[in-house]
Amino acid sequence: MAKDLIDSDVIDYDYDRDELLRQIRILEDEKRYLESELRRLQGDIERLRKEINRMKSPPLLVGTIEDIIDDNRIVVRSSAGPTFIVNASSYVPKEKIKPGAKVALNKQTFAIVHMIPESYDPAITAAEIIEKPRVTYDDIGGLKKQIREIREAVELPLLKPELYKKVGIEPPKGVLLAGPPGTGKTLLAKAVAHHTHATFIRTVGSELVRKYIGEGAKLVRELFDLARKKAPSIVFIDEIDAIGARRLDMATSGDREVQRTLMQLLAELDGFEPLDNVKIIAATNRPDILDEALLRPGRFDRIIQVPYPDYDARIEILKIHTRRMNLKDVNLEKIAKKTDGFSGADLKVICMEAGMFAIRDERDYVTQEDFENAIRKFLHADDLRKEIPGEMFA
Structure with a gap:
């Protein structure tokens, strides 16, 4: 009987010890997490403090280096117009200071504090x-x-x-x-x-x-x-x-x-x-x-x-613009004969208009008549363009 009591006490002791060790590990993990979270928040605070100080700092003038007198004196033309002889901050690399470079100037002393990277016009x-x-x-x-x-x-x-x-x-x-x-x-x-x-x-x-x-x-x-x-x-x-x-x-x-x-x-x-x-x-x-x-x-x-296409060229252009179209009994040679003096862009529009005629009739294929109607419509529109005064397109 006494032996059973001792064994149960040992089991309870081992269980309590394992439970305590598990809880210690959990608390240590939580501690490490909180420490890393604290470091992250401190970093954010430092970054925001720097950003606030940067926003509070006075604005800088933009200037252009015109000449270098010596290591300590530089001729700079400010964006406001006047030209000054100024000094450069020790943080500015000496090899980047050259005529034509854009620089940022302190508003009070006009000293060079930053080099502005070379950039192109957005256009x-x-x-x-x-x-x-x-x-x-x-x-x-x-x-x-x-x-x-x-x-x-x-x-x-x-x-x-x-x-x-x-x-x-x-x-x-x-x-x-x-x-x-x-x-x-x-x-x-x-x-x-x-x-x-x-x-x-x-x-x-x-x-x-x-x-x-x-x-x-x-x-x-x-x-x-x-x-x-x-x-x-x-x-x-x-x-x-x-x-x-x-x-x-x-x-x-x-x-x-x-x-x-x-x-x-x-x-x-x-x-x-x-x-x-x-x-x-x-x-x-x-x-x-x-x-x-x-x-x-x-x-x-x-x-x-690059001239207007001749007869053979018009046939070649029509083949290119109709290679994805569903054609039915279409003679491209006849179309090429009727489009003398047309440009490649004009022929592309005619192919598009022929397809639009087919869609209007609820067909999934394009016929010779659709192309002839497209040519007549294009010529009519071209006549209208010639009749409209030029200032309407200005």
Whole structure:
């Protein structure tokens, strides 16, 4: 009997000990968790305290370094206008202090306290195309000669530069695509971007025209600077006649600013800084008004004419735009004969309108009559466009 009592006491003792150890482990885990939570909250408090102090600190002025006199004296032009000789904080790296760099100045002492990172205008950074266009050479009809010429001038120098070195010639710097609207100039540029591994930077000539003096030239300079940093790259300037028109003796202040932008473009195309892995493609509907300096060899070495499609080209374009359409007894040759003088964009609209006629009749196929109705509708709409005064489209 006594032995049983002793054994039960031992069992109770072991149970109490294990229970206490378990509770100790739980409390230790809770302690570690609370300590880590305390450290996290203390970090948040410190971060918020720094943020409050930063928000309470006085604003900084933006300036531009113009000259460096010595290690202790720097000439800085502030954004407000005046120029000062100031000192630099010991926290500012000496190797980054150079003429033209943007800096942040103390509002009271005008000392340099921070270097402002170099940045581009939002219009230039937005010009870079991240995703490649889906247009391929197979999507372009009737322009075999033009495709061959633009590939020789833009694509091959980027993909196989050794070919030109073996022959002993320099590839063309730039290509100008000239032709009426809707003939496929932009499509050619998109196809080149698709078939190369280069960075594609697209802008429109009118986006480089700005109100204030020097801003347009600054945009052009930043555009080519970005292209050099992203090389190999292709710069596509659509509607280049917006800044490349012929310079006149009699000009308004707005025209003179456009001319400054043009002169900066000329300097970038054929200046001291090389454009080894940067290729330029420009497009225009009005090559007759472009400045002679822009068209001379050394800037745009190759001018590619993109005309209205002929009969065979129209058949090829119609085949491209109808390859996904459900056709029934459609003769593309007859359609091509009736669309003499139409551009590739016009033919695309006719295919779309023919499909719309089929949908209107609740059919899942397109007939010859749908195409003929589409041609009549397009010609009627074209006549209406000619009758409407031009200022209505302004």
